[in-house]
Structure formats: C-alpha cells, structure tokens
Amino acid sequence: MSAVINFYDNNKPLINKVLSVALLLAILIFLLPIIAEQKPSRMVQSTITGLLVGSVYSLIALGIVIINKASGVFNFAHGLMMLFGAMIFYTFFSSANVNPLAAGLMAFFTVFIVLTMNGLADLRDTRRLAIGLVVGLILTGLMSLPGRDLQFVRAIIGGLVGSVLVGLCVERFAIRPLIGQPLFASVLMTLAVSEFLLGVTQMTWGSVELPLQIFAWLDGTGIPRNIVWEAETLLGGDVRLRTDLLLVLILALLSFGAFVLFFRYTSVGLAMRATAENQQLAQSVGLRVRFILAVAWGIAALLATIGGVLQGGATSLSLNMPLLALRAFPAVLLGGLESIGGALVGGLVIGLVQEWANLLFPGTQAGTELAPYLVLMIVLVIRPDGLFGEKRIERI
C-alpha cells in the first residue's frame, strides 16, 4: 500500500493529468451516442447560440480580469456595477430632457475625481484645471442633448461618464484606503460595495424591471432581428442567428483586441501588470499605484456598463442581472485570472458548453448548473492556473 502511495506522490502531476484525460475521454465516449441522435441543424444552432451567449460572459469576465490583473482583487461587485452602469445609461437614453444642472454636477464631479487621481495637490496645476473645465463643459453639453434623435449620443456619453465615475469612486473611497492591507480585505470590500450599489439602485430606480430598447434602430436599417439560414435540405432545419447577440459578439471581440494591445504596448498597461504583482514594490520603484488602480477600476466599470447595457438590451434591466456575473466566474477561472485572451476563450467555452448541455440533456439544469463547473473542474485539475493563466511558483 505504501508503495502505491509513494508511487502516486512521486508522479502526482502525471497521474492527475492521465486521470483527467481519461475522464474527458470517458465523457466523450458517453456523449457520442447522444450527439449522434441530434439533428445537425440543432447542433449548428447550439454552437452559434453558445458562441453568442458566451460573448456576453466574455465581456463580463474581461472586466473581472482587468481588476484582477491590476490589483489582484477578485471583484465581487462586478455584477452590480453592470446593473448600475446600465441603469445610468437607461436614464440618459430614456429622458428626452436631461436636467443640465444634474448633468453638469455629474460631469464636473467626474472631472474632479479624474484630476485628483494622484491627490488633491494636482489641482494646483492651472493648465490641468483649464482642461478639466473645458472637458466638463463639453460633457455637460453632450449629456444634456435634448430630444429623441440624439438619445444614443446622450446615453453613451452619460453611461461612459457615470460608469467611470462609479469605478473611480469605488477605487478612491473603498479600495485605495486598503492599499498595503491583505488582499482579502479588498475582496471583502468588493462584497460591501456590491450591497451598497444594490441599495442605491433600488432607491434610485426602484425594483421594477425595465425594457431597454437599444436594438430598435435595427428595424429602421432593414437588418432583420434574426438572420435565418434556410438549411432544411442540408441540415434538416433552419438555423437562426440573433442580430443583437451578434453585435455583442463583435463588440466583445473589439474590446478584447483593444485591451490586448493596451496591456502589451502601453506604459499604463505594463504598469498595471507590475502593480498586480506587488503594490508596495511597484510604488517603491516609482510606479503611480493609485493612478494605475484608478484607471483599472474605471476601465472595469466601463466594461461592466457595456456588458450590462448589451445584456439589458437583449433581455431587460432587472435586479437579477448581477447574478449573471456569477455565470462569468467559471469563465474567468477557466481562462486564467490574469489573461485577457483567457477571458474571451473562457466565456465562449462556457457559453458553448452550456448550450450543448441544454441540447444533449434536455429537461435538466445541466447547461447552467452543472456542465460549466464540471468543465472548469477538469481544466483546473489539468491546468490549475486556467487555460491561459500565469503559472506561479510559491516558495515555502
């Protein structure tokens, strides 16, 4: 018996990998007959739907990864930031006449927070103040645009300003005071922020489910809401593609491209990666940790808002939306906590697994409750840092 234990201890990684691969093969062998029974059109449909739904998870996962990459914090408030940002967007989208005073307050407070990212001393710079004043005025004007024709411009600017303000405020008032403290304190703080945002959302917008009609413009362009591939003879049935979700996929791909470039080629992006490794060390070599964290939270809040708006447009705005972020957690872990590309792949894989599980095991909750986590478990056993995560060696 002890020989067996010794053999296992000596070859633990290899044995675990062999067992995992064997498990995967067993699952595939189990699934093959079930897959063979499916109509080809349904398999294509599930693949397409899985990729489209997965792109929503990818966008959410990206926001979580950005925060983690910059600060090492797993942001449990991301779901509420999605909803909160989307609600701000909705407010500007649905109000034909925004109060310029309210818009001005929001714009100038955002400018103030941005200008003071490194501290209040920066306000002594008159040039920065002048630029801030001009930017504040422009933002106020754009956010106060009257009428229906410009509702998208108004809402996009309002949503951008609002979400960046939320992200910066979370960083300034909740996360920044914890710099140097154990990361667990920051993680707990994100839970507190989540509850706080829930309360503010309820007090401001109530609990009524709201329709967000951002894809209505498609009707005027002649682009159908559903693109139908009539494949009765080829696949035994039609295949449909939701145009709104296709736009989500395109936007997700563009976002990923932009952030890959940002982290690889910009000094702020590189500094974020350094800050995530060790905040105190990064500060000691001259990196502006507070600024970097603020940028990360601003970007993450913006991504959260984009995700919330797109999900709200595809379904509706409701207090349930934050729960969707829970579905993105496996995507984050699957792709790797620090990997931008991993978030994309993780989200798409989870979407695919979910839709295929729905197809192969009808009438069960395998798609939403079981399959994504099973895949996650198998992948983590084989690659504990996720598919694209950075391998870490802890010296004891």
Added chain:
Amino acid sequence: MRKLILTLVILALLVSMAVFVQAQDMAMPDFIQHSDCEVDLTGETITIYHFGDISGAYAFITQPLLAGLADAIAYYNAHGGVCGAMLATDNRDTGGDPAQTQAHYDYYSSLDPKPSAVLLYASGDAELLRSQVEEDGIVSLISAGSVEGLYGEDGQTPGWIYATNPLYADQLGSFCEFVAADPMGVYGEEPVIGYISWPGAFGQAAFTPETIAYCGEQGVTVLETPEIFLPTDTDISGQVLNLVDAGATILYTNTLASGPFLVAKTVVDLGLEEDVQLAGVNWALDTSVALLSRTALGSDGLPAVNGIVGSLPFRWWSETSEPGVAFVREQAAANERSLPTQNIAYLLGFSTVDLYTELYIQTVNRLGSLDAVDGAALKETLDGISYSPLGLFTADWQGGELRAVPTNRMAMMMFLNATMDGPATSGDDALKIPNDDGTTIYVPILVPLTEFAPAPDLRPGGE
C-alpha cells in the same frame, strides 16, 4: 340679538354639515360589506407582518404589493380602521434568500406578543415555514402556493397557510380543461404541452404527476421532460427548441415578469408563432409581462405576449363594472401609482387589507376583545369564512378543508385597439402611447375566456 341668533344657527348648520360630511368620508363604500363591529377597538393597532422577496427576483411583483398595502392601509385607517383600531405594516426583505426568510420569521415569532398572522409571498417560503407556523400557532396568508407548502409532503394535510389563488397545479389542470374544450379552436386535436419554467418551488409547482395524469385524462399530453431556465438567461432558444422538437404545441410557463416575456420573445425569434401557443400561471398575465414585451413585437406588430392564455382567478383592472375594481383604480390614481404598479400585486395588497379587516372584525366579535385574538382564533375564522374582499375574489376555504381558493377562470392577454373599444388585431390598429424612454406602450387588457368555475383538485389523492 336676532343677528346673534342667526349667526349661531348658521354656525350650527355649518358644524352639523361638517360632521355629516366627515361621517360620509369615514364611511366605507356600500359594496364593502364588513361585519358590524360589536367591540370598539379605538386606540388599538393591528399590524400586518409581511416578509418576502422585496429586492430579488420577485421584486417586480412585491414592490406593487407594498404599494397596494400602503394605499389600502391609508384608506382604511382614514375610514375608521378595523372598528377603530389602526392598521400598520411591518415589511421585511428576504431578498429571495431562504436564510433571510428564516431569520425574519425567527424575529417575528420571538416578538412578545408574537404575531397572530403573517403575510408570506413565495412558495419556497411557505414550504420552509409550513411546520414552524403550525408549531408557533401563527396563521399565514399567501397569494398562491405549492402543494407541499399548503398541504405538506403527503399533499393531504391542510396546514396554517391559506392561499388566495388556486394551487399552481390546479391552475395547470384548469388550463388543460380549457385546452380540451378548445372554445377558440386553436389547440388542435392532439394538443401537447411543453412545460418551461424557472427552477425552484414556484417554477416547478405546477409540474406534478397528478397534473400530468389529469391533463392526460382530458386528452392533453404534458411532455414528461420539462425545460428549465434562469431569470438571468440571455437566450433560451435551446430550451424552447427541445420542447418543440419533442412535439410541444403549447408552451406553459410557471414564471412571472421577464419569464413569460422571454419565452414569448424566443418563440417570435425562432419563427414559431404559428406552431405553438403560449400559456402560463396567473402571474404570466401580469402588467409587468405586457410592458416588458413592448421591446419584442411579433409578426402581427403586437407585443410578443399577445394571445398568451392563463389563469385569472380574480377580477382584473379592466373589469370596471365591478365596484371593487373601480374603487381600486380610483385609489391607484389618487396615489399617482404608475402603470407598472397597477398590476396583480397591487390588487392583492388592497384585497389583503380588506380581508384582514373582516378577519379581525369577525374574530374580535366572537371573542369579545382584541387581546384574546391569537393565531388559533384567526384560523378558526378563516376556516369558516366566506367573504369576497372588494369583490375581487372569494375567500372560501370550504370549511377548513382546503388551503387554496378553489375557483378559477381562464383569460387571454391582448392589447387595446386605437378606438379603445376592444382588442387590437395587429400593430396597425393598436393604441400606441409614446413613452418617455422613446418606446411605445401598448396597453394590455385581459379578456376573460371562461366564467369562474371550480378548479380541479390536483393534490395527491385529490379528485
């Protein structure tokens, strides 16, 4: 002197007129026929203890419920309360978390004196607390419930929780009767129901072996494999296609708010409008479903949920010939309640306060004082009561034999036409109201398809 006398006479007249007007204001409308008060409860307070999911998945329903409770309590208190006693509420939010439900119940049940009655909301809460309320002697009212919550695991043991709607299982049974009769001629000769719903006690409450068997007896097949989706799902085309591929011609959903909307939207997205009919639980006909649906129009240009059939076991906002409905509409308008608030739950809030009032009057009359009222006394009253709160439904639990109101009727959700004299047949002739958010509001109307009739008793062993 004559001037003084004249002035005094005028003053006296004015005072008496004021008293008369005040008395008129204090009186309830004629159609509210509470029992006569035999005990003066002036100076007392009766609290309606309510705890439920105010911030989670059911918030779209519970927020209007709170509005209904608040408006009704304000009105009843301004009109004498319960024999002089003032009504009050104590609302607590569970957020849909059973642990919070338990915590709030523990708080209530440890009060001294402990509440005689509590108002619950979710089927899951009823299942969780069923044995506890019985043990503590606290009677409970709930809008609708599952078999297990109201009758226990054996389905045969009436507990201390009383529902003001038919059981969800009975509602599906009623629908199967309706499909079998097929008065609209749309369900075909071999109707097959595919059950698509949320997970959990509420979502699964209607899918029982008894219901499936009963529907089968009516000639309506219910597919053995239901499909489950979550309120957060972005797309449920896979679930809908699974049911359609399995032969479903009707999709029945035991969900609310975004649930029925998402099912209807998916049917439109998949181009299945001609192939499947939509149906659901009473909550599927709610205003919130209709308003959400304005973002997804069917091929007829009307919101995707147009034509969904479901249970309507109470009077609805559009039945203005009913004085109770007209009264609630007046109150909602007076309190500036928005269209989304004018839903099922607002009606429920008002009728609950009226039922509480009658319940306490009858119980206090029997016992002689409010202090003597406890849960057991209220239960005794509920077992024997036959009362129609505001005429919206009839609270009659058949001498204590039942725990869910047994009468039901079917209705269809449609949308008002431009001339406001009937349902629209297409988007072209629908009444369209521009909304602040740039969308167009289509005004939902519920068209009763049958008269009130007993629903089948589909408890295990029921008939």
